[in-house]
Amino acid sequence: MSNTSTPKGTRDFGAIEMLRRNYIFDTIKEVFRKYGYLQIETPAQELLSTLLGKYGDEGDRLLFRILNSGDFLSKVEDEELEKRDLANITKKIAEKGLRYDLTVPFARYVVQHRNEIQLPFKRFQIQPVWRADRPQKGRYREFVQCDADAVGTDSLLLEMELVEMSEEVFRKLGIRVAFLVNNRKILAGIAEVIGTPERLTELTVAMDKLDKIGEKGVKDELSSRGFSESEIVLFEPFLRMESQNNETILATLSQLLSSSAVGMEGVEELRTILALLPPDNEEMKVIVSPSLARGLSYYTGTIMEIKALDATIGSISGGGRYDNLTGIFGVKGLSGVGISYGADRIYDVMEQLNLFPPALNSTAEILVVNFGMEEIKALLPLVRSLRKNGRKVIVYPDAAKMKKQLSYADALRIPYVIMAGTEELKMGSVTLKDMNTGDQDEVPQERLLELFPSKER
């Protein structure tokens, strides 16, 4: 037999997994739509000129490249081949790559369709992305991202909405979450106040490790990076704010950052967002976290991260405000804010915490046992009526042994089985078997249609 596995780091999804994945996607879509986000889709392939240089060297390396069609070597020089000049050969033999994330395609979309779309533009996108990363447990080379972004406005209402919307998504999915929020301007303010505005990145990278390596660890790292003792002393108070309540943190930040205009702006933005959130919602756990930095360098304002409270997996979502999404394509000044959920992580959390509704274990509602073509033919009108009622019905296609047919229903976790031989058919009835309890009853066919009434739209 030939090798029938999928490429490394990719996988198939079976029927139950698909039911569960769709449950996650449908929940997310429904909520996104209620907040006015509109779905778009972009192609799997993008020109490499669109993708390259947008994700750093690491990202460029992890792009899947598509080999040009036809004589792909035609533009390659003999000398390049002889020298095995990978960089130049690659450029000439592959002009397209697979989507690496949904943000760059979205930026490309906004620029390309700028005359059709209305600003402010709220869009969501749920599509797979591909990365030639080393596969690991829970990390795949093809995975689905769910992104919502709004561009063309700097209104803080949108940050508030992202939190509120995410709270609704995770509440509906049954996942208890906490929102960590911070603002890049606060981080800039901190760098300014300790006198090293040009070393903002180093500072935030170190600070971001606070919950992993502790206050001493962060200070050691800064010291090894050449920050002076006095700079580190100025930095200390910012490391000691975590796990205070939000008001205290913001008040402290106001004091510490009073000399930094940009820092104060960040504090004010956070204050505004918190004040816009529903006041009486105790479930919405929003935590101001001055050490939160988030990796991507394009964030310029609010940054947020969502953590599942009852799972060890940590962050299941992140986002923030960026002031120059489309600048990479030459269109400046479009401010936006966005959030991204990882479907696989959400799936894992839900599985770990047993949060999928039991109904998602069942692939069909009713199996009709096959006693022979004549019997089935007589049952087809009933089958048609049940399907007309929106019910999922499988007619077993062959007159196999009863045991085989019942174990088929069992394996597919079909909760009800209909059986009708000549006798029952003569009476206009069927035997209905409840596969969970094992009970079975003879019921008239009309009664059956009442037991499975219409749920069609």
Added chain:
Amino acid sequence: MSNTSTPKGTRDFGAIEMLRRNYIFDTIKEVFRKYGYLQIETPAQELLSTLLGKYGDEGDRLLFRILNSGDFLSKVEDEELEKRDLANITKKIAEKGLRYDLTVPFARYVVQHRNEIQLPFKRFQIQPVWRADRPQKGRYREFVQCDADAVGTDSLLLEMELVEMSEEVFRKLGIRVAFLVNNRKILAGIAEVIGTPERLTELTVAMDKLDKIGEKGVKDELSSRGFSESEIVLFEPFLRMESQNNETILATLSQLLSSSAVGMEGVEELRTILALLPPDNEEMKVIVSPSLARGLSYYTGTIMEIKALDATIGSISGGGRYDNLTGIFGVKGLSGVGISYGADRIYDVMEQLNLFPPALNSTAEILVVNFGMEEIKALLPLVRSLRKNGRKVIVYPDAAKMKKQLSYADALRIPYVIMAGTEELKMGSVTLKDMNTGDQDEVPQERLLELFPSKER
């Protein structure tokens, strides 16, 4: 500004297109599920060893290949580079390709998961496929296929179900269709009867052109291919059956094929399928068409094609029975039957015939006009209640000019606008504007929630 177009033959889908595409997909999915078909998904990339040789030379040429990561030239010999030995270099620098259709991945899935799945296995799959074909109007390099297949049984109930299921899909979409059905065994019988069983393919290729080139054209083609005068005379009656009614055609075929066991089997299969179909359904136009051949050589029994009656686009779907789907992967004897719909063609037909429901033109239901942060803050509880009712609400994020906000609602075809300044808010009311009629009324906020009652699940 940089080039921001998508690769040749690919495209973006905007909000309205997505609403319409989802309407098509959701309709298809809902019907597929009622017939017990279970959704699966396979990865976009497959090993080239899975894909190559399954679609003929043409198909191999049209596969998108993924360049290996890292030093992709490492296994290529100097001599191969020097000679620009494309065939061998390709093999060594690209081990994966993009999915070309859904059938081969499905066959691969069945073999790989044969110990987990239950036979008979009814699966559906709605995913994009990629072909490096010359782009044309209506032909893309990335397009979505919707396939339903059932394997592990040769019951003719499944053929009947495919027709019935497709009838329901297209009835729900509002597309009037005709089903052309034939059987490969009938074609084999015809070849047998005229004494050229070994030339079945040539015969069916010529016959398939009947509706394009007419009886004389088909006979000329056969003649030029070296069929003898007497063979062509024997063939003639088979060319004169179209546009008779089904019973007459089947009776004639029975007579003409009486000496061919395989031919008679094909006739009997068609008879059985027609007898299983709902008797009183005049809308289901099923036409026995002995000249229907369908391209793919793997069909062995029933073949079918679905045509839109009111559009010039012709076939929008095709399928049939194959007796050896998984044989290509070394697992023999699994009979199956399947059907495939092309989403783009269905979309084009629906657009051409204006069949999309008007509701699909609207991206959100309500726009809340922004008079300023204080006013919006006061309106947020109402906005939250409307969204709790399942309503799609966009709060305009900035206090822009009224005209700008209203034209935004207009451009997005949002049917209702809510406006509330200080006066209205003091009264606990809002102004509700109907964007279609232009009418506007001041209504109390509680009344508004009655006008937009809950439609949450």
